[in-house]
Amino acid sequence: MSVILRKTIPSIVIGVLAVWMIVEYFTTVKFFTDIGTIFRNFAVIIAAFAVALGGLSSLRFHTQTIIKRKAGSWEFSAVLVAAIVVMTVTGLMGWLDNPIFSYLWNQVTVPSQQTIYSLLMFYVAAAAYRAMRASNLQAAIFMFTAIVIMLMNGPFTQALIPGITDLGNWILTVPQTGASRAYLIACNIGIVALFIRVILGRETGIIGASKEG
Amino acid sequence: MAEEKKNWMNSINARQVIFAAVFIVTIVPILFPLNLPLVISKTTIQYYDTVQKLKSGNTVIFVWNQGTAQFGEMGPPGIAQLQQLMDIPGVKVVVISTGAESPGLFESNLWPAIDPKGKEYGKDWVNLGYIPGGETAIAALATDTWSLVKVDWKGTPISQLPVMEGFKSGADIALIVGNQPSSGEEWQRQFQNKFKTPIVWACVSAGYTTALMFVNSGQLSGILNSLRGGAELELLIKKPGRGVSAMDAMSNLHLLVLATIVASNIIYFKNRGGKKK
Amino acid sequence: MPSLFLLEVKNYMALVPGKLFQLGTMIMFFIVILVSLWRSKTNLPKVKIMPPLEAFKEAVGRAAELNRPVIFTPGWGGGNTQSIDADLLAGSVLLTEVVNQTARAGSDLHVLVGNPNTIPILEGAVKTGYIMAGHLDEYSPDIVQFSTPELYSYSAWVAGEMRRLNCGANFMLGQHWMESLIFAEAGLEIGAFQVASSAMASQVPYFLATCDYVFIGPEIYAASAVVSQDKTQLGSLLGQDVLTIIILVLSIVGVVLATAGVTWLTNLMKV
Numbered sequence: 001m002s003v004i005l006r007k008t009i010p011s012i013v014i015g016v017l018a019v020w021m022i023v024e025y026f027t028t029v030k031f032f033t034d035i036g037t038i039f040r041n042f043a044v045i046i047a048a049f050a051v052a053l054g055g056l057s058s059l060r061f062h063t064q065t066i067i068k069r070k071a072g073s074w075e076f077s078a079v080l081v082a083a084i085v086v087m088t089v090t091g092l093m094g095w096l097d098n099p100i101f102s103y104l105w106n107q108v109t110v111p112s113q114q115t116i117y118s119l120l121m122f123y124v125a126a127a128a129y130r131a132m133r134a135s136n137l138q139a140a141i142f143m144f145t146a147i148v149i150m151l152m153n154g155p156f157t158q159a160l161i162p163g164i165t166d167l168g169n170w171i172l173t174v175p176q177t178g179a180s181r182a183y184l185i186a187c188n189i190g191i192v193a194l195f196i197r198v199i200l201g202r203e204t205g206i207i208g209a210s211k212e213g
Numbered sequence: 214m215a216e217e218k219k220n221w222m223n224s225i226n227a228r229q230v231i232f233a234a235v236f237i238v239t240i241v242p243i244l245f246p247l248n249l250p251l252v253i254s255k256t257t258i259q260y261y262d263t264v265q266k267l268k269s270g271n272t273v274i275f276v277w278n279q280g281t282a283q284f285g286e287m288g289p290p291g292i293a294q295l296q297q298l299m300d301i302p303g304v305k306v307v308v309i310s311t312g313a314e315s316p317g318l319f320e321s322n323l324w325p326a327i328d329p330k331g332k333e334y335g336k337d338w339v340n341l342g343y344i345p346g347g348e349t350a351i352a353a354l355a356t357d358t359w360s361l362v363k364v365d366w367k368g369t370p371i372s373q374l375p376v377m378e379g380f381k382s383g384a385d386i387a388l389i390v391g392n393q394p395s396s397g398e399e400w401q402r403q404f405q406n407k408f409k410t411p412i413v414w415a416c417v418s419a420g421y422t423t424a425l426m427f428v429n430s431g432q433l434s435g436i437l438n439s440l441r442g443g444a445e446l447e448l449l450i451k452k453p454g455r456g457v458s459a460m461d462a463m464s465n466l467h468l469l470v471l472a473t474i475v476a477s478n479i480i481y482f483k484n485r486g487g488k489k490k
Numbered sequence: 491m492p493s494l495f496l497l498e499v500k501n502y503m504a505l506v507p508g509k510l511f512q513l514g515t516m517i518m519f520f521i522v523i524l525v526s527l528w529r530s531k532t533n534l535p536k537v538k539i540m541p542p543l544e545a546f547k548e549a550v551g552r553a554a555e556l557n558r559p560v561i562f563t564p565g566w567g568g569g570n571t572q573s574i575d576a577d578l579l580a581g582s583v584l585l586t587e588v589v590n591q592t593a594r595a596g597s598d599l600h601v602l603v604g605n606p607n608t609i610p611i612l613e614g615a616v617k618t619g620y621i622m623a624g625h626l627d628e629y630s631p632d633i634v635q636f637s638t639p640e641l642y643s644y645s646a647w648v649a650g651e652m653r654r655l656n657c658g659a660n661f662m663l664g665q666h667w668m669e670s671l672i673f674a675e676a677g678l679e680i681g682a683f684q685v686a687s688s689a690m691a692s693q694v695p696y697f698l699a700t701c702d703y704v705f706i707g708p709e710i711y712a713a714s715a716v717v718s719q720d721k722t723q724l725g726s727l728l729g730q731d732v733l734t735i736i737i738l739v740l741s742i743v744g745v746v747l748a749t750a751g752v753t754w755l756t757n758l759m760k761v
Contacts, residue, residue: 036356
């Protein structure tokens, strides 16, 4: 595929669309707003296809694993492919009103997802054991702050200890807010710089073009 | 025998002890409630008051963006938020999701716990379901809702739903009530920035500190701190549920983590003192 | 008088009310970045090499010595939308360096992906890395593996793969969200050398508690510029630093004025 098709045309399209949306954001001219609305609706439709792409990519990858009989994983891929097929078919046949879909959703999907998420509770406790050690002054301040916030967040300890709410709120609203805002501003400046590079066509990573051309 | 016992004890590491302790302190108060006290925080009261200011005829967007995994933490706040909206007479609610799993979770887990207080589907509330596209979809909703959304999640044309007559763009929205893992910055950019729409939010505890800075700057008018915020809101709307029942476990867990930190420091300084000698 | 003039400008340009200051700020951002990009053509800015970047060689070397593979995860995608963000692009540039180091060390590499939209970008990055190392014959499309786009399924898969493969080095560079602690704990459990980054403030503490080296916030953009030695990225890095200083000065001036009860700056921002 030629460079013009792979890099130049996508870069021009991205640049024109980006400039149009910027102008549309600032102006009250109806022409820009109407076309901008159409572009946004296009983007939503493309995003809908991207959702389907996720499922299809998963299906393709695991079907290939089954065909290649990849040792140690083809059996799990077979279960996944069967699950995709069953959930899709039963979902199209009534969605939550279908008893099979409803059972698989309520008794399998929801509890299993919550199980993985609940691992975080254990990991946070283990991370606190490892990280919260007053090995130097900075670590001691870090530990003290964490203890105050935990005492404030714990319903029982907040009710028990007078003044902890005020101290915790001060920590959250003054130093924490300042640091978070600085962090957010710095990260978003990076995003703005990326956006400007994309508009100028100087950022080809976004269209998957590698250095070899 | 003593050798075997010593080997067995040496094979236990701190992580295993901590994991076992977390399991025990969480499960015991769920089985045997302790009814520990719960203080309602200022941000929850601020949230509650903002929503209570709604008047009859106002249209509100309820953003329901939780995945199945977070439902244990964010389900109780979501139930309390939606119940508070249903409790206010005359307020119209439009439920929107920008996450693919959210509509299913709404239908199967959230809505069955709600008392609609006589509100009719289509007339007083509607579920528009999943709208793909993230912030682009939100921007499209804010600019021209009817050009983006043609049907509700059941496939009914929105022209047949009286509640949608009051929602043509972001200018028609009196309040956005959100329940999402993150702090909802995209809704602030697209609705609040353009139409000055007040926004109240509920997010996971990991995103609470980020969301708090938006409360301090006035971009968010109130925030619920995940499960604890949900429990507090349950008490304020006088409908205690799973949120309140989980607070004992939460208190215990906080105390356990504090004990873990203390133990870790004792062991650290003891080992450091031993090495110095 | 100045406010009347600005009102005339707004009406002439058919601007949305309250957006003139934002427009001016945006134009300033463009000018600063453009000047930095132009300047970088002849005068590349010097960038300090961050310790996490220097640790790449140590991580890969350790994995090679222990004869254990290297794992790279670009993250799930930060939120429900799974969009391609600046972090992912920066992570893909760092992936080329990881691939370069891994190929030279002779270790196996596994790239575990959770966002199917990113597969072409990451495959391109992996191929580029092997070309840079001079080991293009070792490249295979199977290096980039995708299992599921669902967040917690992806987390469980990656944590399982880390344990099954018993990786020696774990690079988590990109858009990490709620899966960060699950990955990091899995890596810590098997004793892997871990280097991570997340531009999401809420996830950085988890990485700091579990990883050997962490890029905090925008450091990943600087690291990707250093790795690529791309004049565009280095120039834009300089522009970002200039903008940060401008915002810092504006913040300090704003705080002083607001404390003194002077409101012209606040009013100017509302124009």
